[in-house]
Amino acid sequence: MTPLQQLHEAFELLLSDFVDPREALIGDDGALWNDVTTDAWNSPVAAERLADIRQQCRQLQFSNEFAINGVENRISYIVGSGHAYQAVVRKHTAAPDSLASDVQRVLDEFLAASDWHSRQQEIVRRMDRDGEAFLRLFAIERGKTLVRFIEPDDVVTPDRQRDNPAATMGILVDAGDVESVRGYYVDGQLVPASDVQHRRANVDRNVKRGLPLYTPVRKNLRRAEKLLRNMSVVAEIQSAIALIRKHRTTSRTGVEQFVASGADVTATKPNGRIEHLTQYGPGTILDAPSHVEYDFPATGVDASAFVTILQAELRAIAARLVMPEFMFTSDASNANYASTMVAEGPAVRMFERLQSTMARDDREVMWRVVEHAARAGVLPTNVRELIEIQITPPSLAPRDALRDARVMDLAHQRGIVSPQTWTRRLGLDYDQEQKNLAVHGVGGE
Structure with missing residues (x-):
């Protein structure tokens, strides 16, 4: 063997053992994985990447029947017939009952004027589609509040702030504290954070913008x-x-x-x-x-022959949604609804968690509505110290109505549950029901 042949053989052995360190970062589509650190997602480059992902997920939710079905089912279970909002006197305070009625009137006017039930559904749809929802609140005449959506594409850092590390992704924060938001750049203008509520999904608290629901299963x-x-x-x-x-x-x-x-x-x-x-x-x-x-x-x-492959793909997507397969595919041939929607089931637990998150965000909006009324003199300035806003979402697990009524009746007789709480659990308005009973000559408590 000549020296040149020996050299070729040595190089072949060397190259056959060589491992490209980037190979671990290459996905199944041949492209390099994206950096998912917090700094990467808050960087200016991330804005373009997020816009591309958001556009892909919007297209899926517009044209893919499975994606549409998944989101519509989430709306049905998270929002359902709508959440009930009740203003009550905070415990250990001496506020008059009339104050709770005044606050309730302000809330009811806002819920009706803003078509809140329909807006709740749109909030879930936007958060699943875009990974976030921006609500802008306007204080108008007589202490009333107007709410409107801001499109995520309109929240962009203006060119004059490109070099400001605290103003990336269209959001201005305190230097060194991502969670302390000072304002949002909407169409180039800075809107104070007190006028905007930003709901994010699928990211950590120190990431400025949310990720769409179907981000990890777009290819599926x-x-x-x-x-x-x-x-x-x-x-x-x-x-x-x-x-x-x-x-x-x-x-x-x-x-x-x-x-x-x-x-x-x-x-x-x-x-x-x-x-x-x-x-x-x-x-x-x-x-x-x-x-x-x-x-x-x-x-x-x-x-x-291909149905099994299709079911495997759909099962992977349903796993991302933490939903039973039949809820995502509408194929109930291999599922039992009663055994799935039990209080301990993963789907119920997940939907309860999402309902709780929505109730927390909704409560923040309701308090801003109340504070607008207080600044206008419609309500006392210390109303937040005296009143509590309770939010009751629709029930998820199948209920035995007769058994629940007996439990509530026993709790009421023992002085544990008030008639107001009992009425709210039934999805009714206590004050309205008392008026209805009075019309029919039936005495209430």
């Missing part, structure tokens, strides 16, 4: 959609061809003459080609010459 959703489309197209093509006649020993001219002689209808296409059509009624018996064979391709259609 696209694959599921393409697989279902391809299965349908193949089945459509195969089933569209009724039969294929095979002429073993006939020339092309002979085949054309055979087709023309057996046609029921002859039509000319716009391109000049002549099309011969033959109609076969139910129970038609075909008599073929010895040189003609009939083949029926529709008998070979077997889409079930």
Whole structure:
């Protein structure tokens, strides 16, 4: 072996053992993984990356039937028929009951004017689609409050603040403290943080902007959609061809003459080609010459071979949503709703957690509404020290109404539960029910 051959062999051995350190950072699509550290997601570069992800998820939620179904089900379970908001006197205070009624009136006016139930649904949809929702509050005449949405694309750092590390992602914060927000740049103008509520999802508290719900399963959703489309197209093509006649020993001219002689209808296409059509009624018996064979391709259609793969993709997406598969796919053939929606089930626990988060954010909005009224003199300035706002979301787990009524009745008799709490648990308004009872001459408590 010559020295040159030995050198080539040594290099081949060296290269075969070489490991690219970047290989661990390459995803299944061949692209490098993104840096997911907090600093990376708060950097100016992250704004473009997030905008691209948000656009992809918006497209999925607009056109992908599985993505639409998942979000709509989340809205149904998180918001449902709507949350109940009740102003009550804070315990260990001597506030008059009339103050709670005054606060309740302010809240009811805001809920009605802002169409809050519908707005709640849109908040969930926006947070799932965009990873965040911006609500801007305006104090208007007579202490009332107006609420409007801000589009995430409009929250952008202006060019004059590009070099300010505290003003990235369209949000101005205190230097060194991401959680202390001073304002939001909306269309180039700084809006005070007191006028905006920013709800984020799927990120840590020290990350300025949220991530859409379907960020980690975007490829799964696209694959599921393409697989279902391809299965349908193949089945459509195969089933569209009724039969294929095979002429073993006939020339092309002979085949054309055979087709023309057996046609029921002859039509000319716009391109000049002549099309011969033959109609076969139910129970038609075909008599073929010895040189003609009939083949029926529709008998070979077997889409079930791909159903298992499709189910595996959809199951992975349902796992991301922490939802039973049937809630995501609407296929209840292998599921039991009663056994799934139990108090200890993971879906119920997850939805309860999401309801609690929404109630916390909603309470913050309601307090801003009350504070606007207090600054206008409609309510006392110390109203927050005297009043508490209680929020009751709709029940998730299937309930035994008779058993629950007995439990509540026993708790009421023992002085544990008030009529107001009992009424709220039923999804009713206590004051309104008392007025209704008075109209019918039935005494309430």
